[in-house]
Amino acid sequence: MDQPAKMIILVVGGHPADAFDCAGGTLAHHAERGDWVTAAVLTHGARGHDIELIDDLREGRIEPTS
Helix, strand or coil: CCCCCCCCEEEEECCCHHHHHHHHHHHHHHHHHHCEEEEEECCCCCCHHHHHHHHHCCCCCCCCCC
């Protein structure tokens, strides 16, 4: 039986969880079979802005907008 051709796989996610939680098993499968697997993640995954915003709202430093 012929061996399938090697693949080049790129997964792109906005957040680390997008790439690895959603496609991690598939990526591992392909890496194990010798395919070239790359993940490009567009953010570092921190949630600083929304946490700061919630604190500012709770402590009255800003007013909610509609």
